Amino acid sequence: MNAISLTLASSLVLISIFISYYQNLSIEREIVVGTIRAVIQLTIVGYILHYIFAANNFFFTLTMVTVMIIVAGNNAAKRGRGIPGVFYYITVSIAVGTAITLAILILFGTVHFRPQEVIPVAGMIIGNSMISSGLTVSRLKDEMKNRTLEIQTALALGASARQAVQKILKISLKTGMMPTIDGMKTLGIVQLPGMMTGLILGGVDPINAVKYQIMVTFMLASTVAISCFCVTFLTYKEFFTPYHQLKAGVK
Amino acid sequence: MDKINSIKMERVSFKSGGEDILKNINVEFEAGYIHTLIGPSGAGKSTLIKLINRLIDPTEGRVLINGIDINNFDVINLRRKIGMVFQQAHLFDGTVSDNIKYGPLLMGEKNIDVKYYLNIVGLEESFQNKNVSNLSGGEQQRISIARTLANRPEVILLDEPTSALDPTSTQLIEELILQLKNKLNLTFIWITHNMEQAKRVGDFTYLVVGGELVDCGRTGELFENPRKEITRLFIDGKLTGGKSK
Numbered sequence: 001m002n003a004i005s006l007t008l009a010s011s012l013v014l015i016s017i018f019i020s021y022y023q024n025l026s027i028e029r030e031i032v033v034g035t036i037r038a039v040i041q042l043t044i045v046g047y048i049l050h051y052i053f054a055a056n057n058f059f060f061t062l063t064m065v066t067v068m069i070i071v072a073g074n075n076a077a078k079r080g081r082g083i084p085g086v087f088y089y090i091t092v093s094i095a096v097g098t099a100i101t102l103a104i105l106i107l108f109g110t111v112h113f114r115p116q117e118v119i120p121v122a123g124m125i126i127g128n129s130m131i132s133s134g135l136t137v138s139r140l141k142d143e144m145k146n147r148t149l150e151i152q153t154a155l156a157l158g159a160s161a162r163q164a165v166q167k168i169l170k171i172s173l174k175t176g177m178m179p180t181i182d183g184m185k186t187l188g189i190v191q192l193p194g195m196m197t198g199l200i201l202g203g204v205d206p207i208n209a210v211k212y213q214i215m216v217t218f219m220l221a222s223t224v225a226i227s228c229f230c231v232t233f234l235t236y237k238e239f240f241t242p243y244h245q246l247k248a249g250v251k
Numbered sequence: 252m253d254k255i256n257s258i259k260m261e262r263v264s265f266k267s268g269g270e271d272i273l274k275n276i277n278v279e280f281e282a283g284y285i286h287t288l289i290g291p292s293g294a295g296k297s298t299l300i301k302l303i304n305r306l307i308d309p310t311e312g313r314v315l316i317n318g319i320d321i322n323n324f325d326v327i328n329l330r331r332k333i334g335m336v337f338q339q340a341h342l343f344d345g346t347v348s349d350n351i352k353y354g355p356l357l358m359g360e361k362n363i364d365v366k367y368y369l370n371i372v373g374l375e376e377s378f379q380n381k382n383v384s385n386l387s388g389g390e391q392q393r394i395s396i397a398r399t400l401a402n403r404p405e406v407i408l409l410d411e412p413t414s415a416l417d418p419t420s421t422q423l424i425e426e427l428i429l430q431l432k433n434k435l436n437l438t439f440i441w442i443t444h445n446m447e448q449a450k451r452v453g454d455f456t457y458l459v460v461g462g463e464l465v466d467c468g469r470t471g472e473l474f475e476n477p478r479k480e481i482t483r484l485f486i487d488g489k490l491t492g493g494k495s496k
Contacts, residue, residue, distance in 0.1 A: 156330055158328075158330045158331040243305060244326055
């Protein structure tokens with residue numbers, strides 16, 4: 001793809017600006033800002049990756065993955081605003097999910113520890129963890145707020161904080177995991193996923209591209225489950241005191 | 252934890268969000284009686300009883316059971332000894348039986364005589380397999396009392412348990428509580444907005460206004476011969492305000 005084709009393709013953004021204007025959505029400015037940010041961010045990342053791939057250095061690769069995790073944690077934490085330590089809990093959860101999944105893939109030889117392989121794969125893992133962890137804390141926060149009487153009732157009957165929110169934890173965990181599970185069910189039928197599309201566009205035989213995509217699917221199922229589990233069980237404690245009392249003011 | 256003979260509050264205050272909800276409460280509830288708490292809405296009555304089973308802790312002062320600071324007891328055991336029934340009975344999804352077994356199952360007790368507890372609250376045995384979504388408000392409240400009783404408490408805190416019920420269900424609950432007090436020798440600390448109800452059921456009555464315990468005494472004396480002007484105004488329905496600040 002040359003620069004002129006890319007510039008012409010950018011005219012597609014005009015369609016979304018037109019719809020926003022026509023329907024009086026007042027998001028034209030956000031679309032323009034989003035487009036400019038995407039172009040700048042991707043260009044910078046392109047150059048950084050170009051340098052990291054060329055350097056092929058363990059430390060640089062690890063730093064890149066760490067930065068991705070912190071940025072993802074920061075973004076997902078917005079959904080849990082008001083919960084003390086939510087950035088820390090989400091970042092740790094994404095890191096744990098990423099580390100376990102990457103370690104398994106490297107151990108089984110599915111992915112090699114080279115920046116060209118580790119960074120794109122980690123990107124997919126972290127991106128999905130970010131979305132699912134964000135959904136999980138957001139649901140947890142809402143359920144804790146809406147089910148105060150249920151929680152107080154359970155506590156008054158002698159339940160521990162953990163027992164009192166057992167159902168809420170399940171609901172939150174499911175909320176985070178379901179989009180990935182639903183995505184798995186329609187994979188290849190409703191959508192050709194990003195990695196597979198990229199490989200096919202890059203000239204790889206579709207059969208080989210499918211193999212990679214199957215790996216990615218398994219990988220995402222595992223990482224989302226780990227991240228959602230960690231973030232649920234780390235975060236719910238923030239709603240309680242050590243004496244199994246609902247904290248006032250955590251909203 | 253020994254048998255509960257008295258629950259005492261010493262200089263108890265509670266603040267939330269910078270507001271004084273309770274101010275310098277000094278009171279003692281003796282075991283074996285029905286203690287009714289009355290007062291305007293928002294006066295701090297619900298907050299006061301939640302301090303007794305440690306759903307919240309005071310910001311100042313202390314709560315004592317048999318003269319021992321409540322913080323010295325295991326909070327889970329304390330809540331089993333001091334049960335609580337809320338204004339709106341929240342029943343967990345499932346059957347009546349699932350609800351009655353809830354507390355004992357948490358402690359690993361498996362042999363729970365559901366029929367016994369249904370019988371105590373005046374419901375037929377056939378109720379045990381009913382789904383809780385098919386119950387009337389009065390039935391739900393009785394199940395909620397049965398569920399609390401299944402923990403074998405000595406004290407039960409009642410946070411306006413009849414305020415959402417019709418007169419017939421209210422009367423049934425009142426009769427039930429009076430029976431439980433006599434039959435099982437239980438202690439009740441009962442918040443009510445209904446002064447006639449306080450007169451009917453309370454051995455002792457406590458008036459809470461603006462976060463302060465302004466009067467208390469034997470129910471008959473308090474209502475028929477109020478010593479304080481504020482009590483007389485409240486009984487006559489002439490007290491304005493009275494929310495804690």
